[in-house]
Amino acid sequence: MKYYSTNKKTPNVTLEVAVIKGLSEDKGLFMPERIEKLPDEFFETIGTLSFQEIAFAVAQAFFGEDVETAALKKIVYETLPFDTPLVEVEPNIFSLELFHGPTLAFKDVGARFMSRMLAYYISRQSNTDAVNVLVATSGDTGSAVANGFLGVEGIRVFVLYPKGKVSKIQESQFTTLGQNITALEVDGTFDDCQRLVKSAFLDEELNRKMKLTSANSINVARFLPQAFYYFYAFSQLRSMHPKQTAEELGTVFCVPSGNFGNLTAGLVAKRMGLPVKRFIAANNRNDIFLQYLKTGIYSPKPSVATIANAMDVGDPSNFVRILDLYGHSHEAISKEISGVSYTDEQITETMRNCFVETGYLLDPHGACGYQALKDKLGENENGIFLETAHPAKFSETVMSIQGLNVEIPARLLEFMKNKKHSIPIGTDFEEFKTFLLK
Numbered sequence: 001m002k003y004y005s006t007n008k009k010t011p012n013v014t015l016e017v018a019v020i021k022g023l024s025e026d027k028g029l030f031m032p033e034r035i036e037k038l039p040d041e042f043f044e045t046i047g048t049l050s051f052q053e054i055a056f057a058v059a060q061a062f063f064g065e066d067v068e069t070a071a072l073k074k075i076v077y078e079t080l081p082f083d084t085p086l087v088e089v090e091p092n093i094f095s096l097e098l099f100h101g102p103t104l105a106f107k108d109v110g111a112r113f114m115s116r117m118l119a120y121y122i123s124r125q126s127n128t129d130a131v132n133v134l135v136a137t138s139g140d141t142g143s144a145v146a147n148g149f150l151g152v153e154g155i156r157v158f159v160l161y162p163k164g165k166v167s168k169i170q171e172s173q174f175t176t177l178g179q180n181i182t183a184l185e186v187d188g189t190f191d192d193c194q195r196l197v198k199s200a201f202l203d204e205e206l207n208r209k210m211k212l213t214s215a216n217s218i219n220v221a222r223f224l225p226q227a228f229y230y231f232y233a234f235s236q237l238r239s240m241h242p243k244q245t246a247e248e249l250g251t252v253f254c255v256p257s258g259n260f261g262n263l264t265a266g267l268v269a270k271r272m273g274l275p276v277k278r279f280i281a282a283n284n285r286n287d288i289f290l291q292y293l294k295t296g297i298y299s300p301k302p303s304v305a306t307i308a309n310a311m312d313v314g315d316p317s318n319f320v321r322i323l324d325l326y327g328h329s330h331e332a333i334s335k336e337i338s339g340v341s342y343t344d345e346q347i348t349e350t351m352r353n354c355f356v357e358t359g360y361l362l363d364p365h366g367a368c369g370y371q372a373l374k375d376k377l378g379e380n381e382n383g384i385f386l387e388t389a390h391p392a393k394f395s396e397t398v399m400s401i402q403g404l405n406v407e408i409p410a411r412l413l414e415f416m417k418n419k420k421h422s423i424p425i426g427t428d429f430e431e432f433k434t435f436l437l438k
């Protein structure tokens, strides 16, 4: 299958090129030419299938024409040795816990899948130069990507993060790994890190001399696999209500959103036939998408800092994919997706209330999703919010709320025990470029 650029100014490319390049030359994002519908029988029996079986069926619809069956199966099964359980928080409101992977956040799924897919293509290339993955992070992306790519042959990862601006737990998840992972501690802000990475992708000399790619959700191999868990969530809901038809279930997905990769993967799942009634995009005070829904005008803004910081995005990169999926129709988009936005005070209150009323501990991102369902879920609907990270990843926020406490899982503490290795760099691009070329 070929992939086109959302800017439509370049010829379509193969999956291999889309994965290795990440971004199209006209700076558009790649989209699959066709989105295959899965057969009715698949949805009838989905409640009996395992997560890996479901993911493999979905992966075949995306990538089956391009990746040999056995190799694809291996990629999927290696990506998902962990579960993403659906937990009933209160009647009709379910948490899809996406935090059971190695770094306790949903990005583990896409990062692991992408690393293995990239390794598959590298192993088939005659030019055996290593591929260099550059990733700027404010915390979560860096840890998921570094752990997803750890030890994968033929790939080097450079994680750029702002000095003193990521939590100790997050920092330990990408500075203690060694092997093919290099952490660069930038004496600047997250925006500086992002600018350095972007400049590298645009630098002609650098791209001539080394293979560079990006591992954030602009890459199709990271974003499409996120559709897997929407199907699996539905299958779990189905098993809980075996007497109801898919329609009667009235499934609503609520997605805490930043760059909108996760939500877009859900929209693709629906195109593949997943019986989803509608979607809600939950945001913190960075409400560009909500404003778009209200006015039909997309006006990106600088992001503001919130306690749900993985969603502090002022110009979501996957917005163009949503426009593309709906033929740029504001009406069509508004019919399928609604939006909400919460302040830090509202997020804190939600975390406290939810714990007091149900005993369920939310993280600040999942809290936006849960509250949106409390506010917007209709009768005869079942709401599933994506719990995108384990609350322990935001333990400082959780513990600052009266009455809340979170135990740090052993897996996170393990990272903190190891020695930090990072290379300090400035914000000057030439310095960064010289470093990469060395």
Ligand SMILES: *Cc1c(COP(=O)(O)O)cnc(C)c1O
Binding pocket: 105, 106, 107, 140, 141, 217, 256, 257, 258, 259, 260, 261, 262, 263, 310, 311, 365, 388, 389
């Ligand atoms: C990355 C992230 C998000 C936002 O996901 P997008 O796909 O960028 O919309 C939400 N919550 C957490 C915890 C994240 O790490």
